[in-house]
Amino acid sequence: MCGTDNDSTAAPAPHPASKANLPSSSPYSQVQDYLSNTQRYQIIESTLREGEQFANAFFTREHKVKIATMLSEFGCQYIELTSPVSSQASYDDCKYICSLGLKAKILTHVRCNMEDAKRAVECGVDGVDLVIGTSSFLREYSHGNALEVIEYVKSKGVEVRFSSEDSFRSDLVDILALYQAVDKAGVNRVGIADTVGGATPRMVYDLVRTLRGVVGCDIECHFHDDTGCSVANAVTALEGGATHVDTSVLGIGERNGITPLGALMARMVVSAPEYTKATFDLPRLKDIEEYVASVVEINIPFNNPVTGFCAFTHKAGIHAKAILANPSTYEIIDPALFGLTRYVNITSRITGWNAVKGRITQLGLDGPGGFETDAQIKEVTAKIKQLADIRPLAIDDADSIIHAYHLQLTGNGKQQETAA
Amino acid sequence: MCGTDNDSTAAPAPHPASKANLPSSSPYSQVQDYLSNTQRYQIIESTLREGEQFANAFFTREHKVKIATMLSEFGCQYIELTSPVSSQASYDDCKYICSLGLKAKILTHVRCNMEDAKRAVECGVDGVDLVIGTSSFLREYSHGNALEVIEYVKSKGVEVRFSSEDSFRSDLVDILALYQAVDKAGVNRVGIADTVGGATPRMVYDLVRTLRGVVGCDIECHFHDDTGCSVANAVTALEGGATHVDTSVLGIGERNGITPLGALMARMVVSAPEYTKATFDLPRLKDIEEYVASVVEINIPFNNPVTGFCAFTHKAGIHAKAILANPSTYEIIDPALFGLTRYVNITSRITGWNAVKGRITQLGLDGPGGFETDAQIKEVTAKIKQLADIRPLAIDDADSIIHAYHLQLTGNGKQQETAA
Numbered sequence: 001m002c003g004t005d006n007d008s009t010a011a012p013a014p015h016p017a018s019k020a021n022l023p024s025s026s027p028y029s030q031v032q033d034y035l036s037n038t039q040r041y042q043i044i045e046s047t048l049r050e051g052e053q054f055a056n057a058f059f060t061r062e063h064k065v066k067i068a069t070m071l072s073e074f075g076c077q078y079i080e081l082t083s084p085v086s087s088q089a090s091y092d093d094c095k096y097i098c099s100l101g102l103k104a105k106i107l108t109h110v111r112c113n114m115e116d117a118k119r120a121v122e123c124g125v126d127g128v129d130l131v132i133g134t135s136s137f138l139r140e141y142s143h144g145n146a147l148e149v150i151e152y153v154k155s156k157g158v159e160v161r162f163s164s165e166d167s168f169r170s171d172l173v174d175i176l177a178l179y180q181a182v183d184k185a186g187v188n189r190v191g192i193a194d195t196v197g198g199a200t201p202r203m204v205y206d207l208v209r210t211l212r213g214v215v216g217c218d219i220e221c222h223f224h225d226d227t228g229c230s231v232a233n234a235v236t237a238l239e240g241g242a243t244h245v246d247t248s249v250l251g252i253g254e255r256n257g258i259t260p261l262g263a264l265m266a267r268m269v270v271s272a273p274e275y276t277k278a279t280f281d282l283p284r285l286k287d288i289e290e291y292v293a294s295v296v297e298i299n300i301p302f303n304n305p306v307t308g309f310c311a312f313t314h315k316a317g318i319h320a321k322a323i324l325a326n327p328s329t330y331e332i333i334d335p336a337l338f339g340l341t342r343y344v345n346i347t348s349r350i351t352g353w354n355a356v357k358g359r360i361t362q363l364g365l366d367g368p369g370g371f372e373t374d375a376q377i378k379e380v381t382a383k384i385k386q387l388a389d390i391r392p393l394a395i396d397d398a399d400s401i402i403h404a405y406h407l408q409l410t411g412n413g414k415q416q417e418t419a420a
Numbered sequence: 421m422c423g424t425d426n427d428s429t430a431a432p433a434p435h436p437a438s439k440a441n442l443p444s445s446s447p448y449s450q451v452q453d454y455l456s457n458t459q460r461y462q463i464i465e466s467t468l469r470e471g472e473q474f475a476n477a478f479f480t481r482e483h484k485v486k487i488a489t490m491l492s493e494f495g496c497q498y499i500e501l502t503s504p505v506s507s508q509a510s511y512d513d514c515k516y517i518c519s520l521g522l523k524a525k526i527l528t529h530v531r532c533n534m535e536d537a538k539r540a541v542e543c544g545v546d547g548v549d550l551v552i553g554t555s556s557f558l559r560e561y562s563h564g565n566a567l568e569v570i571e572y573v574k575s576k577g578v579e580v581r582f583s584s585e586d587s588f589r590s591d592l593v594d595i596l597a598l599y600q601a602v603d604k605a606g607v608n609r610v611g612i613a614d615t616v617g618g619a620t621p622r623m624v625y626d627l628v629r630t631l632r633g634v635v636g637c638d639i640e641c642h643f644h645d646d647t648g649c650s651v652a653n654a655v656t657a658l659e660g661g662a663t664h665v666d667t668s669v670l671g672i673g674e675r676n677g678i679t680p681l682g683a684l685m686a687r688m689v690v691s692a693p694e695y696t697k698a699t700f701d702l703p704r705l706k707d708i709e710e711y712v713a714s715v716v717e718i719n720i721p722f723n724n725p726v727t728g729f730c731a732f733t734h735k736a737g738i739h740a741k742a743i744l745a746n747p748s749t750y751e752i753i754d755p756a757l758f759g760l761t762r763y764v765n766i767t768s769r770i771t772g773w774n775a776v777k778g779r780i781t782q783l784g785l786d787g788p789g790g791f792e793t794d795a796q797i798k799e800v801t802a803k804i805k806q807l808a809d810i811r812p813l814a815i816d817d818a819d820s821i822i823h824a825y826h827l828q829l830t831g832n833g834k835q836q837e838t839a840a
Contacts, residue, residue, distance in 0.1 A: 055733040058768070058812035086769055196751060202621070226751075228684070228687055231649055236621055236622060239622060254735060256722075263648035267649065271620065301723060302676075305647060322553075
């Protein structure tokens with residue numbers, strides 16, 4: 001038994017994007033998951049459909065084209081658009097985006113009736129996402145309409161997905177029977193939707209695993225975030241055998257939205273690092289989020305995974321010390337994967353002297369004639385903490401204290417003038 | 421088999437805070453969970469400890485007292501404070517808050533050594549949360565220090581929790597052996613910490629369930645949100661037998677923080693409605709979040725569960741229609757539980773005529789001499805959608821269109837002047 005993987009005295013370990021540096025009996029190392037598709041999941045990016053249902057969303061054609069293009073270049077396999085039946089602009093823009101020849105396949109999301117399906121196919125989409133309402137699905141299905149619509153879309157050489165709303169409050173027997181029937185009819189995917197955002201991961205796992213045993217087609221999942229579980233539900237669905245996850249940029253959608261693309265990337269770069277890095281151009285994420293945020297006039301949440309302003313900021317003494325020795329100690333994600341950098345905060349009352357030591361090295365004030373002993377660094381740390389007890393400090397404030405102390409050490413009057 | 425629970429033709433069902441209105445074979449109705457503590461969980465509120473590690477946090481005594489008081493009145497069972505060893509102000513403020521006689525028990529979080537433990541006990545806390553670092557825990561334990569410290573804290577009649585950091589990257593055998601030993605030594609709780617935020621719900625369930633079989637004491641869980649799973653991991657831990665969850669207001673903490681108190685309330689009011697409503701004063705949540713947000717100078721994220729500005733906003737036609745007939749169709753949480761209201765958006769290109777009908781009723785423009793037929797409502801809806809295709813509309817814009825149309829119907833010149 002050799003203890004843990006992050007002994008701070010060891011040489012910096014590789015960033016734990018791979019699980020290679022975990023002890024063999026760590027809870028992170030799971031039993032083989034034969035159902036899991038975490039290593040080959042696909043994204044159905046719905047900023048231009050679900051996201052258009054966000055309270056603040058008003059997308060012009062210019063916005064739509066730019067968003068679709070960015071998402072396609074990012075590596076999203078599918079882009080879903082608002083139903084062309086919604087309005088004339090929705091129809092025209094859908095048609096236009098289909099004509100752009102983007103790498104991503106273009107989908108539109110329509111009610112499961114012949115009129116809507118025909119309008120969708122007219123636009124030239126690569127796939128039609130059919131949805132039936134909660135209350136009506138048995139009725140619609142029993143009318144035989146659904147099979148007729150599926151048949152029609154397939155006959156046009158267009159992909160078809162079939163989904164009901166509110167899968168987690170529907171009768172399980174009904175869902176399974178319905179999806180088995182549409183699977184036999186040849187749909188490409190069936191969809192599970194947590195329309196009200198009430199599902200927990202264990203519910204998701206049970207439902208998806210059960211469905212996986214009943215249908216042969218792909219399984220798409222759509223999770224709302226009303227109870228804060230949309231990212232965890234998505235990864236758990238993939239573990240249970242789902243193949244496709246619906247996302248939107250920053251999660252924008254009805255109410256507080258769905259699984260955010262960026263947060264899912266944060267999750268999947270940990271759960272499936274090789275596939276995720278190879279498939280998605282992660283350094284583009286920040287620009288995509290910033291563009292969409294500006295269009296819908298929101299701020300990127302302070303706590304957004306990866307791109308929130310403090311996602312890679314380390315503050316407590318014990319954390320800062322370890323991060324300086326070995327980033328993987330307190331970071332599960334390497335910020336460089338997303339083209340970002342970390343920041344170690346040394347300006348608070350919980351600052352430790354190791355973080356200050358790191359800053360002193362950054363400033364080039366260590367070594368002969370400067371900070372030579374740990375005792376000196378501890379003394380200047382105490383000065384910083386003393387001031388931080390009284391008022392909030394900026395990094396400049398801490399630097400000034402360090403510089404002032406350094407001048408005492410060197411006793412150099414000329415340097416004092418420069419620093420002042 | 422009678423289909424789903426949300427037939428829009430039925431009378432409004434009770435809001436699904438209880439699971440009573442689910443079909444018996446719904447995926448929401450789980451098998452009996454004998455390990456689950458979702459119906460009796462307790463909150464360890466760490467805004468004043470973990471939250472102080474947030475990049476923007478600088479709490480004065482006044483802030484700390486107000487936050488502790490609000491959280492105690494909200495119903496949090498424990499409030500955790502920064503180690504009194506961190507700085508003089510931390511020590512003084514800890515002592516002061518302990519003297520206030522709040523209903524919540526006061527904890528402080530210190531390194532597992534005798535010096536820190538003594539300072540903590542000096543402050544008059546109700547409990548000491550001992551933590552040992554990842555890399556050092558075997559060493560510290562083998563020195564026998566941990567047991568000595570536990571012994572000391574217990575001898576002072578103070579609660580004691582023992583936790584290691586980074587539980588999910590530690591060796592499982594080591595953790596279980598260590599926790600079994602401290603359980604025998606009489607700790608009140610052991611703590612599982614996902615310090616880097618990399619755990620998934622299934623990892624959490626496996627680890628907590630295993631630990632539950634090994635220790636008799638309570639189990640506290642602490643989840644970081646780097647990969648967006650902190651809320652789901654918390655509820656899954658409770659399902660697996662954990663008893664206490666660490667939270668902070670809005671999730672503030674190191675990097676992008678931990679399980680947010682508000683999001684966890686959203687989750688638990690669905691998972692354990694009766695207990696959650698009886699235990700926590702939910703309508704206070706919004707004020708608490710707004711106060712903390714103002715102190716640390718952040719905006720409440722647009723997508724925050726419950727209190728995000730659009731958490732109860734409904735926009736798509738199909739959603740708005742159903743919400744007006746029966747709110748539970750598209751809401752898993754009744755906003756009234758948190759003292760909030762819903763808002764149905766009728767100002768977009770995806771607006772449906774049922775939502776406009778609802779607005780017309782709110783404006784009192786329906787009935788004889790006004791909007792009398794669905795055809796009229798559909799026509800005015802088309803006018804709204806037409807304008808919404810061209811530019812973003814405010815609710816005033818839609819109201820103006822409705823009023824103008826209404827005037828045509830009534831042909832009343834005097835009303836026209838009033839409306840203009």
